[in-house]
Amino acid sequence: MSKRPRITLRTATPEQAHKLLALITANLEEGRLLPRTLDDLSVHADRFVVAVKGRTIVGCAELAPLSPHVAEVRSLAVNASARGMGVGTMLVQELRHRGRRAGFEKLCAFTHRPGYFIQMGFSIVPHLWLREKVFTDCVKCPLFRRCGQYAMEVSLDPANEPAEGHTTTIALRHA
Secondary structure (H helix, E strand, O other): OOOOOEEEEEEOOHHHHHHHHHHHHHHHHOOOOOOOOHHHHHHOHHHEEEEEEOOEEEEEEEEEEOOOOEEEEEEEEEOHHHOOOOHHHHHHHHHHHHHHHOOOOEEEEEEOOHHHHHOOOOEEEOHHHHHHHHHHOHHHOOOOOOOOOEEEEEEOOHHHOOOOOOOOEEEOOOO
């Protein structure tokens, strides 16, 4: 029986900032993310979860605190070669787990693809329900009031956790 490749989740390190930047930039070019700087990624690397297949980072996402009660899923990016394998869902589930453990009450995301987050239990809410995000980031953005993103949120109450629980490793099917 052959060994199947696995995806493992870990906390990123500042030394991986270049790899995070490359992954985010690739997704930025597809119109999926906002830009990040290498300095910002180096400083906040410990807030990132990376999905690693072998020695390659195939996905990342940041748990970005907006207030003592609210954190944001930021810079969720999956390498094109790993899409459709559940990597993004794994990353968001891990951020939910870490957010709950850190004492946040809710997790938010701003996205052009609300259906993706709805499948993970998020709901579309008015932007002003997430004032922490609007007044921290949105007001400084050149696309403020015309970005077209949906504000999404999910409670981090343990009763909202998916029934299958917390998973950090998955086996992948061979393509």
